[in-house]
Amino acid sequence: MxxxxxxxxxxxxxxxxxxxxxxxxxxxxxxxxxxxxxxxxxxxxxxxxxxxxxxxxxxxxxxxxxxxxxxxxxxxxxxxxxxxxxxxxxxxxxxxxxxxxxxxxxxxxxxxxxxxxxxxxxxxxxGERWKGAGENGEDVSFVTLGTGIGGGLIAGGQLLHGKAGAAGEVGHVTVEPNGYLCTCGKRGCLEQYASATGVVHVARDMAEEFSGDSELKRQADDGQDITSKLVFDLAKKGDALALRVVDRVCYLLGLALGNVANTLNPESIVIGGGVSAAGEFLLDRVRNYFEEFAFSTVRSSTQLKLARLGNDxxxxxxxxxxxxxx
Amino acid sequence: MxxxxxxxxxxxxxxxxxxxxxxxxxxxxxxxxxxxxxxxxxxxxxxxxxxxxxxxxxxxxxxxxxxxxxxxxxxxxxxxxxxxxxxxxxxxxxxxxxxxxxxxxxxxxxxxxxxxxxxxxxxxxxGERWKGAGENGEDVSFVTLGTGIGGGLIAGGQLLHGKAGAAGEVGHVTVEPNGYLCTCGKRGCLEQYASATGVVHVARDMAEEFSGDSELKRQADDGQDITSKLVFDLAKKGDALALRVVDRVCYLLGLALGNVANTLNPESIVIGGGVSAAGEFLLDRVRNYFEEFAFSTVRSSTQLKLARLGNDxxxxxxxxxxxxxx
The missing domain is CATH 3.30.420.40 (ATPase, nucleotide binding domain)
Structure with a gap:
């Protein structure tokens, strides 16, 4: 000692x-x-x-x-x-x-x-609640947009687990009835649209129907490897197809997070994971839709934030x- | 003493x-x-x-x-x-x-x-959690379908309030983007479809476009007073339009409650309020859609139930x- x-x-x-x-x-x-x-x-x-x-x-x-x-x-x-x-x-x-x-x-x-x-x-x-963007709040929702989508919900100061430990499965919130089939067996899960793999799926589908000028479309048609990072990077440069893909992803994220907030009214929803590396460009677009789908008390009391701790x-x-x- | x-x-x-x-x-x-x-x-x-x-x-x-x-x-x-x-x-x-x-x-x-x-x-x-259908569980979600829709969410043994007291506002979960305008100012809230007034709104809209034989359509076209109770009573008797209205209401309720369950994984979601007087007829139809929109772990661990305490x-x-x- x-x-x-x-x-x-x-x-x-x-x-x-x-x-x-x-x-x-x-x-x-x-x-x-x-x-x-x-x-x-x-x-x-x-x-x-x-x-x-x-x-x-x-x-x-x-x-x-x-x-x-x-x-x-x-x-x-x-x-x-x-x-x-x-x-x-x-x-x-x-x-x-x-x-x-x-x-x-x-x-x-x-x-x-x-x-x-x-x-x-x-x-x-x-972690994000204690030492990151959640600022040690009593009510913090965390969603991580990685290969899949995970969630951790803190409400009234405690982590929610639910009956079978499935509380916080924000990735499996249904955002598109009859939409893409998910690995979980049901259709239209958020994970199929807003995870890194989901963004690519949306991009490939939209590329097929897109007829305008787009670097993203050229790479997709060319059979090249499309990543979520590529989609966001091209969108930031103004690529027309990439912007549409990002808009669709952010619309569905805004819908899902708006409803999480209508249910829990956390002080913040913290967005982490690889897809969140797109930063404010992503956050601003998600927030626009979030504000459309969250009702007034929630809109004025629940903030969307980017995660701060990264891998830590x-x-x-x-x-x-x-x-x-x- | x-x-x-x-x-x-x-x-x-x-x-x-x-x-x-x-x-x-x-x-x-x-x-x-x-x-x-x-x-x-x-x-x-x-x-x-x-x-x-x-x-x-x-x-x-x-x-x-x-x-x-x-x-x-x-x-x-x-x-x-x-x-x-x-x-x-x-x-x-x-x-x-x-x-x-x-x-x-x-x-x-x-x-x-x-x-x-x-x-x-x-x-x-x-109340429903303590002495009613919630059976004193640690994780019980309650939704009341009355003139409006209210909710009370118990998670980890405690009532959720959220940052501004708006936790549990299940009535304002967005189920139909660009749908009916709600009194809260946003569009597509569950309350506009599955409250007593919502059911009537859906019925009147669907009556306009319905061309088959239906007592509900006759009463609506005749300018008579339509109530949620009438819609469910006629649906139980097999009225074609009333059955379609009930199906639409139960679809949107199943979607909203499925997503509440994907988020909180309560052991039960208890449905009360005037509309729930339709009983098992309502519950069975909501459950069908709930099972479509809840992911597997939730589907097998979260039960839908009717409230038991009524006005008490x-x-x-x-x-x-x-x-x-x-």
């Missing part, structure tokens, strides 16, 4: 993803002091993942001559379906976790620290889960 | 509406022991309402030889915008309350009991507000 340092116990946050596992050590106030990461080894049905997490934490503590007594606990965000009480995860397909994983028991035994776990989008939402949202939000042990 | 009775302190619930003020005395467990009501006197800018509430409570206690010490407190549901901390209400137009009303101060001073207040739809939601939901939920004083 090192006197004063022993008093200020710290948090460990773990952000488990399909390609990397990110780690951070934070003060109890949420200041990131150290960060590191390792590659995710999904071989052998993902059976190396939890041992790798334990080894990496223990190794890091040894290296910096820290002891487990200096920590309040470990929090982790994970893909898949989480049982928070038991600390188990099932159905995380990008980790090759098909069977139930007893993550909490293994990590508590392997590190000697207390451990809490939640869904990755929820955890990123907690996950480790910061994960660490915040461990504050319950303080 | 009467010995054992003095130990079991009771709750008073008040449901303030535009035509009547309902009162009830409940046990702390939510059993209604006495009910009474008085007419709402909205004359003189509604200035008689709060004094009438105080007099009615004091008179009732005198009559039954009860004392304020036998009560934990009073809870009340009200129209208008509520400031729960200050116990004030503003903008309750059906009460003629245009200016801020200091309800809590007046009632606490006038009765000597503690007082809590919330919005009427929220309070009805608390308000006083029961209102009384539950006073439990914080126990």
């Amino acid at each position: 090192e006197g004063f340092k022993g008093m200020e116990r710290k948090l460990i946050g773990v952000d488990l993803g399909g390609t990397t596992i990110k780690f951070a050590i934070l003060t109890e106030d949420g200041e990131v002091q150290q960060k590191w990461s390792v590659e995710t080894n999904i071989l052998d049905e993902g059976s190396h993942i939890v041992p790798d997490i334990i080894d990496s934490i223990n190794h890091h503590l040894d290296l910096y001559k820290m002891t487990k007594e200096q920590f309040i606990g470990i929090g982790m965000g994970t893909p898949g379906t989480v049982n928070r009480q038991n600390g188990t995860v099932v159905g995380a397909f990008n980790l090759n976790w098909k069977e139930t994983q007893y993550v909490k028991d293994a990590i508590e035994n392997g590190t000697g620290m207390k451990f809490a776990i939640d869904n990755d989008a929820n955890v990123a939402g907690l 949202a996950g480790v910061i939000g994960a660490a915040s889960l461990a504050r319950v042990f303080a | 009467e010995g054992f009775k003095g130990m079991e302190r009771k709750l008073i619930g008040v449901d303030l509406g535009g035509t009547t003020i309902k009162f009830a005395i409940l046990t702390e467990d939510g059993e209604v022991q006495q009910k009474w009501s008085v007419e709402t006197n909205i004359l003189d800018e509604g200035s008689h309402i709060v004094p009438d509430i105080i007099d009615s409570i004091n008179h009732h206690l005198d009559l039954y030889k009860m004392t304020k010490e036998q009560f934990i407190g009073i809870g009340m549901g009200t129209p208008g915008t509520v400031n729960r901390q200050n116990g004030t209400v503003v903008g309750a137009f059906n009460l003629n309350w245009k200016e801020t009303q200091y309800v809590k101060d007046a009632i606490e001073n006038g009765t000597g009991m503690k007082f809590a207040i919330d919005n009427d739809a929220n309070v009805a939601g608390l 939901a308000g006083v029961i939920g209102a009384a539950s507000l006073a439990r914080v004083f126990a």
Whole structure:
């Protein structure tokens, strides 16, 4: 024990993803002091993942001559379906976790620290709420526009989970009845239009019917690789088709987020993930439609914002889960 | 004091509406022991309402030889915008309350009991959750289909209010972009289609374009008074136009409630209000569309139910507000 340092116990946050596992050590106030990461080894049905997490934490503590007594606990965000009480995860397909994983028991035994776990989008939402654009508000909705769309909803100061842990599944809000078929089995989910893959789908469909002059159309017709970033970059340069694609994406996002706000009236809806790299260009257009679809009290009290923490949202939000042990 | 009775302190619930003020005395467990009501006197800018509430409570206690010490407190549901901390209400137009009303101060001073207040739809939601179809669940969404549409959302065991008290405004979820103009100023709100007045609006519009045989069409063309009840009664008898109207209403309700469930994943969505008197006939049709618009985890974990408490939901939920004083 090192006197004063022993008093200020710290948090460990773990952000488990399909390609990397990110780690951070934070003060109890949420200041990131150290960060590191390792590659995710999904071989052998993902059976190396939890041992790798334990080894990496223990190794890091040894290296910096820290002891487990200096920590309040470990929090982790994970893909898949989480049982928070038991600390188990099932159905995380990008980790090759098909069977139930007893993550909490293994990590508590392997590190000697207390451990809490939640869904990755929820955890990123907690991060943006605590230390990012959410400014530690009581009512903050977070939506991440990545390969898919995830959400984390904080209402009345607490993260919402719902009956089966599916609260915050903003990606599966129906925005276009009879629209694109989603991987979830139903049609017209927001994810099929406003995720990175959704934007490309919209772009390819609109390119087929577009007859004007457009670099985006030329690249699509030419069979080139279209990305969400390309669509937004060309739109910013005034490409006619790209602007129409962006308009359609922002219209459906504005509709979905307007209805989330009509339901929850959060003080802010924070938009993160790869697609949000389009920045104010995206936000302004979404806001225009949001204001059309949100009713007056909500329009004047719920703000749309861009996420601020980038990739750190996950480790910061994960660490915040461990504050319950303080 | 009467010995054992003095130990079991009771709750008073008040449901303030535009035509009547309902009162009830409940046990702390939510059993209604006495009910009474008085007419709402909205004359003189509604200035008689709060004094009438105080007099009615004091008179009732005198009559039954009860004392304020036998009560934990009073809870009340009200129209208008509520400031729960200050116990004030503003903008309750059906009460003629245009200016801020200091309800809590007046009632606490006038009765000597503690007082809590919330919005009427929220309070009805608390009632159905506590003692009705919500079965005291942690995550229960309530929607009331009356002249307008109100909502009360309980998530993680607590009533959601949002930044400006507008959480749960399910009536203003946009279900039809560029649809009917709502009294709130925006277009396509659920309230314009699935409230009692909304059903009539849909019926009149569809009657204009309908050319088949229909009693509903004859009555509409004849300029007769169409009601939501008539539409559902004729639909139950197989009237072709009425069935189409009901189908459209249930489609839009299913869409809105599916998206509420995709966002909150409650264990139940409880449907109350006058339109819900159509019973299973309504519920079955809404459920069909709900299952089309809710994604799989939600579909299998969120149930649609009819409200059970009828007019008592308000006083029961209102009384539950006073439990914080126990």
